[in-house]
Amino acid sequence: MSEHIVSPKVYIVIFASLMLGTGLTVWAAFQNFHQYNIVIALGIATIKATLVVLYFMHARYSPGRTQLVIVCSIFWLAIMLALTLADYDTRPHDITLAAPQVFYCV
Amino acid sequence: MSNTPLTPDLELPDEHYLNATYGSGIRSWLLTTDHKRIALLYLASVTVFFFIGGVLATMIRIHLLTPGGALVTPETYNKLFTMHGVAMIFFFLIPSIPAVFGNFLIPLMIGAKDLAFPKINLLSWYIYLIGGGFVLYSFSTGGLDTGWTFYTPLSSVYSNSAVTPAVIGIFINGFSSILTGLNFIVTIHTMRAPGMTWFRLPLFAWAHYATSLVMILGTPVVAITLLLAGLERMFHLGFFNPALGGDPILFQHLFWFYSHPAVYIMILPAMGVVSEIIPTFARKPIFGYSFIAGSSIAIAVIGFLVWAHHMFVTGESTYAALTFSFLSYLVAIPSAVKVFNWTSTLYKGSISWDPPMVYALGFIGLFVIGGLTGLFLACLGLDIHIHDTYFVVAHFHYIMVGGAVMGYVGGLHFWWPKITGRLYPKSLSQFAAIILFVGFNLTFFPQFILGYLGMPRRYHTYPPEFQVLNVLSTAGASILALGYLLPMSYLIWSMRYGKVAGPNPWPATGLEWKTDSPPLTENFHVTPEVTWEPYDFQNRPDLGLAAGARPLAPAHGDD
Numbered sequence: 001m002s003e004h005i006v007s008p009k010v011y012i013v014i015f016a017s018l019m020l021g022t023g024l025t026v027w028a029a030f031q032n033f034h035q036y037n038i039v040i041a042l043g044i045a046t047i048k049a050t051l052v053v054l055y056f057m058h059a060r061y062s063p064g065r066t067q068l069v070i071v072c073s074i075f076w077l078a079i080m081l082a083l084t085l086a087d088y089d090t091r092p093h094d095i096t097l098a099a100p101q102v103f104y105c106v
Numbered sequence: 107m108s109n110t111p112l113t114p115d116l117e118l119p120d121e122h123y124l125n126a127t128y129g130s131g132i133r134s135w136l137l138t139t140d141h142k143r144i145a146l147l148y149l150a151s152v153t154v155f156f157f158i159g160g161v162l163a164t165m166i167r168i169h170l171l172t173p174g175g176a177l178v179t180p181e182t183y184n185k186l187f188t189m190h191g192v193a194m195i196f197f198f199l200i201p202s203i204p205a206v207f208g209n210f211l212i213p214l215m216i217g218a219k220d221l222a223f224p225k226i227n228l229l230s231w232y233i234y235l236i237g238g239g240f241v242l243y244s245f246s247t248g249g250l251d252t253g254w255t256f257y258t259p260l261s262s263v264y265s266n267s268a269v270t271p272a273v274i275g276i277f278i279n280g281f282s283s284i285l286t287g288l289n290f291i292v293t294i295h296t297m298r299a300p301g302m303t304w305f306r307l308p309l310f311a312w313a314h315y316a317t318s319l320v321m322i323l324g325t326p327v328v329a330i331t332l333l334l335a336g337l338e339r340m341f342h343l344g345f346f347n348p349a350l351g352g353d354p355i356l357f358q359h360l361f362w363f364y365s366h367p368a369v370y371i372m373i374l375p376a377m378g379v380v381s382e383i384i385p386t387f388a389r390k391p392i393f394g395y396s397f398i399a400g401s402s403i404a405i406a407v408i409g410f411l412v413w414a415h416h417m418f419v420t421g422e423s424t425y426a427a428l429t430f431s432f433l434s435y436l437v438a439i440p441s442a443v444k445v446f447n448w449t450s451t452l453y454k455g456s457i458s459w460d461p462p463m464v465y466a467l468g469f470i471g472l473f474v475i476g477g478l479t480g481l482f483l484a485c486l487g488l489d490i491h492i493h494d495t496y497f498v499v500a501h502f503h504y505i506m507v508g509g510a511v512m513g514y515v516g517g518l519h520f521w522w523p524k525i526t527g528r529l530y531p532k533s534l535s536q537f538a539a540i541i542l543f544v545g546f547n548l549t550f551f552p553q554f555i556l557g558y559l560g561m562p563r564r565y566h567t568y569p570p571e572f573q574v575l576n577v578l579s580t581a582g583a584s585i586l587a588l589g590y591l592l593p594m595s596y597l598i599w600s601m602r603y604g605k606v607a608g609p610n611p612w613p614a615t616g617l618e619w620k621t622d623s624p625p626l627t628e629n630f631h632v633t634p635e636v637t638w639e640p641y642d643f644q645n646r647p648d649l650g651l652a653a654g655a656r657p658l659a660p661a662h663g664d665d
Binding site for chain 1: 323327355356359360363410411413414417421422423424425426429430
């Protein structure tokens with residue numbers, strides 16, 4: 001199989017996008033989006049990682065079997081995150097340590 | 107070369123991988139890219155770690171001879187069981203069968219000349235050595251006392267032992283495991299001989315394919331997790347320490363996401379070994395080939411979904427605990443499929459009690475006990491009582507030692523004639539297998555009772571009423587040690603004085619038995635073409651088993 005040649009123009013566009021993403025991350029870090037802070041930071045990071053995998057790591061031009069391996073790896077990551085979060089999200093968060101009841105025999 | 111019936115006057119082939127003349131002396135070994143030589147380099151390395159772990163285990167058992175502790179201080183005791191676990195799990199059990207037998211056999215079994223990436227294969231051994239070097243540095247500069255699980259914040263904040271080099275060593279060693287798994291997957295996909303279809307692959311190869319999936323998908327997680335614990339320890343970054351905004355339970359989730367599937371890295375290859383031995387010495391095609399192959403993949407996949415059963419008592423949510431308990435029960439199904447298929451293969455088989463078979467039968471018995479007691483631990487209510495007791499210690503030793511090590515030693519006996527070209531004394535090796543079985547059970551069965559009675563693990567002392575069972579366990583450990591030293595002695599002896607084995611001494615049906623013993627550097631004189639189904643004894647006249655064929659010389663004519 002011959003190696004796919006990616007034009008320098010594509011690399012430059014992707015590099016510029018990554019730099020833009022970095023700038024966005026820095027900007028977002030100084031804003032307060034309340035509960036969305038982490039969502040926005042991880043969202044930008046995920047888009048940047050996807051660009052790196054697709055273009056710099058040539059996943060977009062790779063054979064189907066290689067793409068399957070990447071999808072499976074992401075699926076495994078999803079299993080790890082989903083089942084871990086399943087524990088965190090279903091824990092009782094409002095536990096209060098009540099004083100033990102004492103019964104006196106009269 | 108074609109297989110021929112054995113004759114008593116066999117000779118070693120003139121040229122084989124052990125005497126091949128590429129380079130000189132030690133250099134030809136340290137720079138080799140031959141998968142068989144790399145396998146032997148691993149054999150020597152894992153044996154060193156096995157002995158280090160074994161010596162530490164011996165010290166633990168001697169210490170526990172008396173209720174107050176007979177040998178070391180409490181602090182040293184903590185270090186003994188930690189170093190025993192680290193040496194045995196990360197540097198013996200995980201690499202043992204894949205790196206030794208997988209490396210040696212997978213190319214031979216699929217009719218290839220080598221693994222897909224021979225240089226990466228050698229690199230993985232050097233990475234193993236570097237990782238092992240860091241860990242030995244940790245052991246020799248005071249040792250570490252966190253338990254092999256490195257739970258935070260003990261490991262990342264409070265322990266004042268040599269945690270950092272050990273964590274770095276295990277992080278580095280992870281890459282060795284990943285590269286080995288990658289090599290196996292690519293090799294099995296791309297380098298099979300003509301006619302070697304997926305469903306003609308030996309079950310050993312299927313087991314290693316499943317193991318490789320676990321290695322590749324799981325190892326990066328534990329490597330990064332331990333690195334994060336190391337960063338927290340060195341630079342006070344808050345990942346797991348609540349005082350720094352971290353979460354200690356997150357460490358346990360990430361650690362067990364790898365470390366539970368790691369149990370399957372240890373046991374799946376041993377199951378592959380047993381799947382080769384059983385049909386060979388029952389002289390029957392294996393029962394339910396496709397189910398055994400599929401169950402290997404099922405164990406690898408479901409094994410990734412059960413990790414938090416190690417965390418039932420950590421404050422895990424009830425819903426998560428129920429889910430993980432159910433999934434843990436589920437993984438017993440493919441394991442049981444294998445056991446039922448092995449025993450069905452034995453049914454009406456022409457069973458011979460050659461040493462590998464004795465080990466394989468021992469494996470089945472011990473694995474069944476280990477597996478069933480795992481179901482006890484997966485039960486939410488019962489686990490609260492026996493969590494962190496000796497019941498757990500006994501359970502996982504039945505899986506890891508009774509299962510994985512029994513499979514490893516059985517495999518060593520099965521393929522030793524292929525590796526060295528020579529046989530070992532039959533009666534002595536059967537005796538050693540029985541010694542190992544008896545010693546193992548005497549060591550670990552009392553620990554089930556101790557755990558049930560409430561003796562916690564990792565304590566350097568215990569109430570006097572537990573002494574009898576502890577003394578029994580220590581007595582068993584000394585018998586077990588003999589069970590390991592005996593094979594080591596006669597296998598080394600056999601390298602020089604053993605009877606020449608010939609290409610296929612058992613005889614067995616795999617492709618690896620159709621070449622010389624020891625094999626050529628290139629494995630086969632001519633690329634083999636596979637025209638038979640796996641484990642088919644009936645349509646293989648070359649095995650010499652058909653009625654009227656020349657009688658086989660006994661494999662072990664020397665005793």
